[in-house]
Amino acid sequence: MPRLGHIKLATAIAAGALVLAPSAHAAGRPAVAALQVTLRHHHVYRGPVDGIVGGATTAAVMRFQRLHGLTPDGVAGPKTRRAFGRFAKHVLGSRILARGMTGWDVAELQFALAWHGFPNAAIDGGFGRHVKHALIKFQRWAHLAPDGIAGPGTFRALRAPLPRCPIALAWPLRAAVGSPFGPRGIAFHPGIDLPGATGTPVGAAAPGHVIFAAHDPSGYGNLVEVDHGGGVVSMYAHLSGFSVRTGQSIATGTRVGRIGSSGESTGPHLHFEVRVRGAAVDPVPAFG
Structure with missing residues (x-):
């Protein structure tokens, strides 16, 4: 059963961000990934950017809160978000995104693009050439204008279920998966x-x-x-x-x-x- 602190953290994030459907991100949420990126920027988290609320992420939030004189409740609420600074000001869908921009919403975009099949190098909250290239490929895949700019149409497309393999496959060799998708x-x-x-x-x-x-x-x-x-x-x-x-x-x-x-x-x-x-x-x- 999830710990109460983890539930609070997930609830607080969901209240302040455009969170994509669970069916689209069964293994993690873009808003949580963006939180992890933000915590890494503040040098209080060294774990993976996996979009999963776990003990390490909650502990990192509490560590940040203590460093900034906030109540260390592990909840990424409004006061904590403000303390994160400009990087955490925008959530996905609150502004149009283009190359050269940085922030929480860019990290969400990177994570969502990756899960939709278009990884874009390190998920770090920076909209560089790799993100633009991946975005253009996703836009073509989703039958959108491939302009490399993330607007309402792109945000809607990223809320769709993840693509799946439509045919049956045989294992190419019998071995345990060493590193998963x-x-x-x-x-x-x-x-x-x-x-x-x-x-x-x-x-x-x-x-x-x-x-x-x-x-x-x-x-x-x-x-x-x-x-x-x-x-x-x-x-x-x-x-x-x-x-x-x-x-x-x-x-x-x-x-x-x-x-x-x-x-x-x-x-x-x-x-x-x-x-x-x-x-x-x-x-x-x-x-x-």
């Missing part, structure tokens, strides 16, 4: 990591056509991408080698490569990612 530190992991020994075979998660099988310089390393139709693409990254070629038709379970540690990787594993019309989605619910 979702927040990771102050960033966002757009897929899942499946650890394994170098050379372990990796199978296709569904039938389709290979649309990419080469080294990707952006960090994925040796990468295979398979188009399954309907806008669904699966990605197999950090491979040690390839077993398929671009243009090849493959079946579920066809070996696409072998586990490796190519690209930006700290050890041998498979980074498995699924995108639906370009939006990264959690593949786990689609596994049979």
Whole structure:
């Protein structure tokens, strides 16, 4: 059962922010993520920006309150928000957002974009080029004018349920998930990591056509991408080698490569990612 202090904190945040629907953010809320970013800015919180009200977040609020002569109740109410300063003045939806802006609402935007499949580097409350790029991709995905400016239409689209994988998937290899889809530190992991020994075979998660099988310089390393139709693409990254070629038709379970540690990787594993019309989605619910 949640602690009373956690409930109070969540209630206080909800009262002062445009909080997206629980169905859209089952693992965390943008307003809580923005609070965590704000606490990090004030050097009282070192935990992840995951949008989850927990003991560390509540303790950080209390630490901030003590430092500023406020009642240390762990509730991010109006007095605490004012003490946070200009950074916490605006909540998501209270103003139009564009590149160069900073604040609580920008952090909410970053977190919401990431959960809708468009991560944008560190979630830090700064609207830089990565945020603008992710926003434009999301706007195209949501059939909005891709102007890179977050206004009422974008805010409405971000309240919609998260995209999901519409097809059934098979596990590309049998392994426990080492790093899940979702927040990771102050960033966002757009897929899942499946650890394994170098050379372990990796199978296709569904039938389709290979649309990419080469080294990707952006960090994925040796990468295979398979188009399954309907806008669904699966990605197999950090491979040690390839077993398929671009243009090849493959079946579920066809070996696409072998586990490796190519690209930006700290050890041998498979980074498995699924995108639906370009939006990264959690593949786990689609596994049979």
